[in-house]
Amino acid sequence: MNIIASQFPYSWAFSALSVIYAIFKLVRFGCREKHLPPGPPTYPIVGNAHLVVDKNLYKKPVHPFKDWSEQYGEVYSLKIGRGTMIVHSRRAVYDLIDKRSALYSARPDDEQFRTALKNENIANMDADPGWRAQRKMTARFLAPSKLDGDLGKISEAEVTTLMHDLLVCPEDFSKHIDRSTASFSAIALFGQRAKSHDDFWAKGVYKAMEALNRAISPGTYFPSEQFPIFKLIPKRWNPAHLRAEEGFSIPTKIWTEARERIESRRNQGDKRESLMDQLLDGRTKLDVPFHGTKLANFVGALMQGAAETGALAMRTNIMFLATHPWVQDKAQIQLDALCGVDRVPTFADFKDLPYINCIMKEGLRIRPVVPTGIPHRCSQGNWYEGMLIPKDATIIIPHWALSHSQYDDPDTYNPDRYLNHPGLATDYAGCSDYQNRDHYAYGAGRRICAGIQLAERIQWRMLARLLWAFRIEHAVDEKTGEKIEIDPEAFEDKLIAGPMPFQVQFTPRSQRHVEVIKSELEDVSELLRKWE
Numbered sequence: 277m278n279i280i281a282s283q284f285p286y287s288w289a290f291s292a293l294s295v296i297y298a299i300f301k302l303v304r305f306g307c308r309e310k311h312l313p314p315g316p317p318t319y320p321i322v323g324n325a326h327l328v329v330d331k332n333l334y335k336k337p338v339h340p341f342k343d344w345s346e347q348y349g350e351v352y353s354l355k356i357g358r359g360t361m362i363v364h365s366r367r368a369v370y371d372l373i374d375k376r377s378a379l380y381s382a383r384p385d386d387e388q389f390r391t392a393l394k395n396e397n398i399a400n401m402d403a404d405p406g407w408r409a410q411r412k413m414t415a416r417f418l419a420p421s422k423l424d425g426d427l428g429k430i431s432e433a434e435v436t437t438l439m440h441d442l443l444v445c446p447e448d449f450s451k452h453i454d455r456s457t458a459s460f461s462a463i464a465l466f467g468q469r470a471k472s473h474d475d476f477w478a479k480g481v482y483k484a485m486e487a488l489n490r491a492i493s494p495g496t497y498f499p500s501e502q503f504p505i506f507k508l509i510p511k512r513w514n515p516a517h518l519r520a521e522e523g524f525s526i527p528t529k530i531w532t533e534a535r536e537r538i539e540s541r542r543n544q545g546d547k548r549e550s551l552m553d554q555l556l557d558g559r560t561k562l563d564v565p566f567h568g569t570k571l572a573n574f575v576g577a578l579m580q581g582a583a584e585t586g587a588l589a590m591r592t593n594i595m596f597l598a599t600h601p602w603v604q605d606k607a608q609i610q611l612d613a614l615c616g617v618d619r620v621p622t623f624a625d626f627k628d629l630p631y632i633n634c635i636m637k638e639g640l641r642i643r644p645v646v647p648t649g650i651p652h653r654c655s656q657g658n659w660y661e662g663m664l665i666p667k668d669a670t671i672i673i674p675h676w677a678l679s680h681s682q683y684d685d686p687d688t689y690n691p692d693r694y695l696n697h698p699g700l701a702t703d704y705a706g707c708s709d710y711q712n713r714d715h716y717a718y719g720a721g722r723r724i725c726a727g728i729q730l731a732e733r734i735q736w737r738m739l740a741r742l743l744w745a746f747r748i749e750h751a752v753d754e755k756t757g758e759k760i761e762i763d764p765e766a767f768e769d770k771l772i773a774g775p776m777p778f779q780v781q782f783t784p785r786s787q788r789h790v791e792v793i794k795s796e797l798e799d800v801s802e803l804l805r806k807w808e
């Protein structure tokens with residue numbers, strides 16, 4: 277009896293201490309650890325997870341990314357997942373993402389991304405030999421010499437088709453742009469052209485992107501890395517998980533069919549110069565071999581990276597050009613002086629048409645296509661100005677917020693701000709003169725957009741030719757005769773985002789311009805037919 281009585285207080289005390297410790301740990305769970313960069317106040321358990329439920333992280337009227345940077349500085353942290361660090365200044369992007377690129381080039385190990393992209397999409401692959409091999413091959417295939425050679429001619433031919441489509445049916449301008457960027461990418465990557473918007477080679481890529489955007493857009497799935505309890509929800513009851521599975525299965529089905537179509541064409545003796553043809557030939561070999569669906573998904577992921585981004589950026593340009601006629605005036609003075617009415621501009625005119633480049637940069641700055649960037653992961657803990665950036669922290673470069681805080685008068689659309697930036701984005705990215713970087717729309721460090729050279733050329737060609745050919749103006753309401761307003765803030769809430777639908781008018785600048793477009797189309801028809 278005595279023995280039991282003397283043991284009781286100890287076991288009670290032990291249990292009580294355990295409970296107190298568990299409560300302490302629970303309450304501390306979610307608190308920001310010492311040495312982490314500062315950030316918004318945390319709540320027990322949830323940390324800062326509640327803050328990202330609002331998808332409007334970057335936009336007006338809330339703009340929290342920007343407000344937090346004003347409050348907490350150039351690098352701040354959110355207690356989400358294994359820690360989320362926001363790198364919010366030109367200097368910090370250069371110091372961390374560019375200079376320490378070896379530590380900042382991994383991708384977060386996020387279950388939703390893992391399920392939707394597996395290790396088969398270059399944009400989400402970990403920084404391993406397979407990813408390096410794919411980057412190397414992409415850089416080789418999309419080298420400037422090729423993009424300015426045969427691929428350049430094809431790209432210009434597709435833009436000529438776009439000009440003609442805009443003559444014939446201007447109200448469908450968005451569809452024409454989608455077709456144009458998809459078709460050029462499909463010729464380069466698969467050796468096949470998209471003759472119409474409903475063609476497999478155009479429809480497929482937008483269907484794949486829609487599935488992917490549905491799966492991985494910020495704020496649309498449970499933060500199961502932070503709260504593993506969500507992993508216990510049966511997958512069939514978790515709509516976000518089902519969306520993630522479709523984010524993989526829908527694109528994989530499309531790119532597998534694409535590969536089969538190419539194999540069948542090749543079996544009929546029709547071999548072409550596309551990336552897929554070269555891979556199937558074995559003419560181009562990857563340092564790390566492909567298995568299963570990886571080959572189809574590699575080329576498909578490039579197609580996904582190429583088609584929609586360029587189309588969204590172009591829609592943004594059109595929106596701002598329609599609302600800023602003085603910008604068109606400036607560009608058209610240069611175009612008319614150089615090309616007159618008898619010839620269309622080509623990329624060889626890049627240096628002589630500097631204002632087109634200014635317009636391209638300003639569009640990417642004011643409405644970056646990937647507003648919150650694609651997250652990076654820090655693969656090794658390191659210190660920055662007395663703050664710890666922990667191993668496995670998610671790293672965000674908030675493109676939209678950066679663009680709206682690191683520039684003079686950032687909310688004003690003004691391509692003139694780039695008059696002293698005559699180079700392409702590649703000339704400024706990663707440069708030690710970080711104050712002079714043009715914009716961050718292509719990301720930073722080793723993970724910077726792998727198609728940046730192509731992206732710049734596609735947009736430049738579209739902008740130069742469309743501005744040479746048309747005045748872009750507000751659409752007019754047929755009943756009232758009033759112009760239809762365009763809301764420049766109406767942008768999608770997606771990982772890869774563009775303007776909400778809007779209406780504009782494309783008016784040919786003269787009858788002579790119309791004639792030149794028609795004769796140009798005749799000239800390039802032969803070239804394009806080869807890819808049908």
Ligand code: HEM
Nearest residue numbers: 399581582585589645646650718719720723725726727731
């Ligand atoms: C306006 C056009 C484009 C924009 C704004 C854009 C933007 C971006 C951004 C922000 C990233 C992530 C960078 C980072 O993690 O820091 C990215 C990655 C990527 N982009 Fe683009 N992109 C565009 C066009 C293209 C084109 C034409 C291609 C052609 C293949 C392409 C292929 C890729 C690929 C493969 C990646 C993944 C790179 C990696 O994770 O290693 N993009 N892009």
